[in-house]
Amino acid sequence: MAEEYDLVIIGGGTGGYVAAIRASQLGIKTAIVEKGKIGGTCLHRGCIPSKALLRSAEVFATAKNAEEFGVEISEAVLNFTKVQQRKQAIVDQLHKGVQHLMKQGKIDVFDGFGRILGPSIFSPMPGTVSVEMTDGTENEMLIPKNVIVATGSRPRSLPGLEIDGKHILSSDETLELEELPKSIIIVGGGVIGIEWASMLNDFGVEVTVLEYADRIIPTEDSDVSKEMEKLLKKKGISIVTSAKVDPESASTGDKVSISAEVKGETVTYTAEKILVSVGRSANTEGIGLENTDIQVENGFIKVNNKLQTKESHIYAIGDVIGGLQLAHVASHEGIHAVEHIANMDIDPIDYSLVSKCIYSSPEAASVGLTEQQAKDEGYNVKVGKFPFKAIGKALVFGKSDGFVKIIADKASNDILGVHMIGPHVTDMISEAGLAKVLDATPWEVGQTIHPHPTLSEAIGEAALAVDGKAIHS
Numbered sequence: 001m002a003e004e005y006d007l008v009i010i011g012g013g014t015g016g017y018v019a020a021i022r023a024s025q026l027g028i029k030t031a032i033v034e035k036g037k038i039g040g041t042c043l044h045r046g047c048i049p050s051k052a053l054l055r056s057a058e059v060f061a062t063a064k065n066a067e068e069f070g071v072e073i074s075e076a077v078l079n080f081t082k083v084q085q086r087k088q089a090i091v092d093q094l095h096k097g098v099q100h101l102m103k104q105g106k107i108d109v110f111d112g113f114g115r116i117l118g119p120s121i122f123s124p125m126p127g128t129v130s131v132e133m134t135d136g137t138e139n140e141m142l143i144p145k146n147v148i149v150a151t152g153s154r155p156r157s158l159p160g161l162e163i164d165g166k167h168i169l170s171s172d173e174t175l176e177l178e179e180l181p182k183s184i185i186i187v188g189g190g191v192i193g194i195e196w197a198s199m200l201n202d203f204g205v206e207v208t209v210l211e212y213a214d215r216i217i218p219t220e221d222s223d224v225s226k227e228m229e230k231l232l233k234k235k236g237i238s239i240v241t242s243a244k245v246d247p248e249s250a251s252t253g254d255k256v257s258i259s260a261e262v263k264g265e266t267v268t269y270t271a272e273k274i275l276v277s278v279g280r281s282a283n284t285e286g287i288g289l290e291n292t293d294i295q296v297e298n299g300f301i302k303v304n305n306k307l308q309t310k311e312s313h314i315y316a317i318g319d320v321i322g323g324l325q326l327a328h329v330a331s332h333e334g335i336h337a338v339e340h341i342a343n344m345d346i347d348p349i350d351y352s353l354v355s356k357c358i359y360s361s362p363e364a365a366s367v368g369l370t371e372q373q374a375k376d377e378g379y380n381v382k383v384g385k386f387p388f389k390a391i392g393k394a395l396v397f398g399k400s401d402g403f404v405k406i407i408a409d410k411a412s413n414d415i416l417g418v419h420m421i422g423p424h425v426t427d428m429i430s431e432a433g434l435a436k437v438l439d440a441t442p443w444e445v446g447q448t449i450h451p452h453p454t455l456s457e458a459i460g461e462a463a464l465a466v467d468g469k470a471i472h473s
């Protein structure tokens with residue numbers, strides 16, 4: 001069967017399904033092609049299930065330390081089967097919600113693998129999408145005016161350290177574990193690796209993190225990296241930085257071991273499992289790019305600032321274009337691409353305004369430039385930093401490690417970057433994001449009356465600290 005559409009979206013992850021909803025709002029006749037489950041990585045293998053597990057881990061860790069709050073629990077016992085059931089129930093509920101949104105928006109969902117065809121009897125331009133249906137029925141042929149490629153990404157493995165799903169895992173398999181290992185080596189101390197390290201440690205697993213760079217979460221401000229390393233080590237996580245893992249040294253058996261060169265010496269690490277967390281590769285294979293002029297650069301689809309590929313009627317969004325591989329970036333790009341298709345007058349996305357979060361315990365969050373990046377860009381910076389230990393609500397929570405750090409430009413007084421590590425900072429970073437969007441100065445943020453007692457007082461105080469005017473320091 002062949003059917004005409006204004007827009008066909010290949011991939012129903014966060015980027016794709018949000019684009020479809022926006023298109024439906026704008027009256028654009030839309031189909032979405034999804035080979036797995038609508039909701040994609042974020043809903044089924046990423047953000048949501050990992051945060052559900054992190055929450056259970058946090059509750060378990062809090063229960064073990066309940067005495068600190070004057071609560072006596074004879075023994076906190078972890079039922080990991082129930083932890084996984086709770087996670088799945090949350091995912092299933094949200095999955096139903098997204099399916100409902102597709103129906104509500106009258107978006108046609110095709111369950112199958114989408115592939116872009118070259119010029120054909122259906123269209124003189126590349127872009128017809130052939131769908132190999134999951135149920136084995138005859139291929140569907142979708143003839144769109146525009147296409148959005150939103151095929152996302154998958155865990156990257158290291159040559160020689162291939163994921164076997166048993167001893168050597170990616171985040172996909174780790175999320176589905178039926179039993180927790182006693183010990184694990186995490187190769188990669190980036191955002192996902194650190195979330196896993198924190199969670200598994202809170203569940204009682206012995207964790208070793210091997211990070212190639214000289215600090216964990218190396219894209220964050222170095223003060224945040226240092227504090228994160230200090231606090232994770234305090235929890236009992238073993239962190240080895242400047243560790244050049246030799247992927248081919250991995251050996252499996254009852255236990256797995258792997259060697260790394262650390263400060264000129266070869267060190268062998270042994271655990272029950274290895275989690276490889278070294279980034280994600282774009283899903284560009286088999287989707288028919290060879291039938292188009294679409295360019296792929298460093299493994300990612302190349303787009304202009306309107307998110308158009310070399311074929312101007314074919315857009316690409318989300319993880320498949322690289323950059324910040326985050327759900328909220330993918331969805332924002334989806335909306336952006338659709339609004340461009342609808343000829344709306346929109347500015348290119350300003351990626352410097354994107355907030356980034358790490359949901360470990362402690363949490364970390366940031367927006368804008370790190371102090372080093374600001375200096376490298378030639379800014380003469382002034383910095384305000386305020387610790388959570390001087391914030392009443394943090395003490396009440398029993399989580400008073402960490403700080404808020406604001407970097408501003410001495411010349412213009414612009415806020416260049418905001419970096420936080422500590423309790424609930426992932427829920428607080430949006431204030432900093434809004435301040436940047438509105439071009440607020442640190443003084444204006446400092447003049448905002450932050451309610452007391454709240455954790456957000458740390459933002460107000462850090463803003464005042466930029467000009468040496470913090471009250472409680």
Ligand code: FAD
Nearest residue numbers: 011013014015035040041042046114152318319325326327
């Ligand atoms: P995806 O969500 O990967 O969706 C792509 C979809 O396309 C998939 O459903 C796939 O099945 C489908 N597809 C692929 N090829 C085809 C084809 N040819 N035909 C049909 N369908 C196809 N981000 C955050 O912002 N916050 C977090 O807390 C967070 N936590 C994460 C935790 C983990 C463990 C992981 C792995 C990722 C996390 N992310 C997080 C990243 C986030 O999941 C991704 O950035 C986001 O899912 C990208 O959305 P997307 O739409 O580009 O791709």
